[in-house]
Amino acid sequence: MSLNPIFIRNANEVITLKGGSSAPVTGSNMKKLHVINNGSIWLEDGKIKAVGDDEELLHQYKNRLHESTVINAQGKIVMPGLVDPHTHLVYAGSRENEFTRRLHGSSYMEIMNAGGGIHATTKATREASFEQLYIESKKRLDAFLLHGVTTVEAKSGYGLTVESELKQLEVAKELNKSHSIDIVSTFMGAHAIPAHYKKAPEKYVELIIDEMIPKVVERKLAQFNDVFCEKGVFSPQQSRRILLAGFNHGLLPKIHADEIEPYGGAELAAEIGAVSADHLLRASEKGLRMMAENGVMGVLLPGTALFLMTECANGRNMIDLGVPIAISTDCNPGSSPTVSMPLMMNFACLTMGMTPEEAITSSTINAAHAIKCGHEIGSLEVGKKADVLILYAANYRQLQYHYGVNHTDTVIKAGKVVVKDGKLLR
Numbered sequence: 320m321s322l323n324p325i326f327i328r329n330a331n332e333v334i335t336l337k338g339g340s341s342a343p344v345t346g347s348n349m350k351k352l353h354v355i356n357n358g359s360i361w362l363e364d365g366k367i368k369a370v371g372d373d374e375e376l377l378h379q380y381k382n383r384l385h386e387s388t389v390i391n392a393q394g395k396i397v398m399p400g401l402v403d404p405h406t407h408l409v410y411a412g413s414r415e416n417e418f419t420r421r422l423h424g425s426s427y428m429e430i431m432n433a434g435g436g437i438h439a440t441t442k443a444t445r446e447a448s449f450e451q452l453y454i455e456s457k458k459r460l461d462a463f464l465l466h467g468v469t470t471v472e473a474k475s476g477y478g479l480t481v482e483s484e485l486k487q488l489e490v491a492k493e494l495n496k497s498h499s500i501d502i503v504s505t506f507m508g509a510h511a512i513p514a515h516y517k518k519a520p521e522k523y524v525e526l527i528i529d530e531m532i533p534k535v536v537e538r539k540l541a542q543f544n545d546v547f548c549e550k551g552v553f554s555p556q557q558s559r560r561i562l563l564a565g566f567n568h569g570l571l572p573k574i575h576a577d578e579i580e581p582y583g584g585a586e587l588a589a590e591i592g593a594v595s596a597d598h599l600l601r602a603s604e605k606g607l608r609m610m611a612e613n614g615v616m617g618v619l620l621p622g623t624a625l626f627l628m629t630e631c632a633n634g635r636n637m638i639d640l641g642v643p644i645a646i647s648t649d650c651n652p653g654s655s656p657t658v659s660m661p662l663m664m665n666f667a668c669l670t671m672g673m674t675p676e677e678a679i680t681s682s683t684i685n686a687a688h689a690i691k692c693g694h695e696i697g698s699l700e701v702g703k704k705a706d707v708l709i710l711y712a713a714n715y716r717q718l719q720y721h722y723g724v725n726h727t728d729t730v731i732k733a734g735k736v737v738v739k740d741g742k743l744l745r
């Protein structure tokens with residue numbers, strides 16, 4: 320079915336983020352949003368065909384106005400669909416009991432080591448049917464879309480058996496086909512050591528390398544391979560082995576690095592040329608410098624730091640060191656049960672010393688690069704996918720100023736309106 324062209328006109332601001340499609344944006348360039356005042360955009364065949372000032376586009380398309388759906392964006396802003404580059408989208412169950420325990424002083428790792436945490440969600444996810452996981456995850460995707468997110472990365476890691484890991488990834492694959500949000504999948508069998516491998520963790524590492532990775536690749540279920548490199552979980556040596564094994568099968572490495580304790584995760588990411596190192600709350604200055612030198616994206620998760628009631632990653636310092644930065648929700652039932660990228664942008668400013676411009680760059684073009692999609696999405700440029708938001712805000716700084724507010728008015732995914740007046744179209 321071919322779609323009518325969409326002509327969005329007269330936006331107060333069109334935030335284009337142009338110029339960053341070939342490589343992640345770093346340093347002072349993260350502040351350059353390339354805003355067009357009184358701007359317009361023409362979308363056709365699922366792609367962006369023209370972006371510019373309203374008069375210019377009106378002149379260019381005056382003979383085709385009748386065949387287009389015209390949307391008046393006066394008083395609003397237009398920007399690229401948000402990209403969430405780090406989620407644990409597919410899971411079952413809920414862990415509000417642990418939230419209460421943590422409020423009373425238990426730590427995240429204490430709860431996990433006592434069989435809760437990731438292990439609790441693993442139990443619920445293993446027990447859930449494919450359909451149940453599909454339905455629960457779809458609800459989360461709908462909520463992401465209502466918050467202006469048009470692409471998410473989704474990790475496995477709550478199965479921890481061959482069968483259950485594949486089930487999680489199959490659910491993500493099915494949702495990618497049926498839902499308007501695009502899903503980029505990551506295999507994360509190395510999310511925790513399952514209880515019955517506790518005495519022989521190397522055996523679990525071998526299971527990941529010898530069985531899980533080949534099956535995931537054979538069934539084309541993931542593009543990335545991630546490891547929770549953390550004291551008491553996977554050591555840097557084990558993480559290196561798992562990531563290199565994945566790489567040899569074509570899976571690109573990502574790392575949950577230095578989240579709870581400094582553990583050499585940032586250094587490892589730089590050494591093996593990971594696509595991204597995520598969390599980085601306790602990353603060393605040396606590791607961060609190595610990441611900057613090797614162009615490894617830092618994916619920062621400010622909601623997780625808040626929810627675990629711990630000190631944030633120093634986003635300001637990382638940007639100043641030249642590390643390319645993206646931000647994400649880390650959506651998961653334990654350390655960040657949220658779907659709100661707009662809130663993460665607020666937190667990036669309020670808790671990590673980032674500017675509104677840097678927060679936007681981190682949620683669009685750099686987030687796209689964090690999942691190797693920077694050439695296709697993340698900015699409003701001719702030829703890119705027509706993933707476009709119209710937001711209730713007079714200028715982009717209001718997005719950061721009204722914190723905790725969802726400004727989403729309209730979401731256009733691949734040239735089709737999927738959210739209108741803040742509501743999902745079915």
Ligand code: NIG
Pocket residue numbers: 407436437440547575578623649651652653654655
């Ligand atoms: O990114 N730290 C490891 N993984 C997730 C949390 C998973 C969970 O607690 O269920 C994270 O924070």
Ligand code: FE
Pocket residue numbers: 405406407575649651
């Ligand atoms: Fe995570």
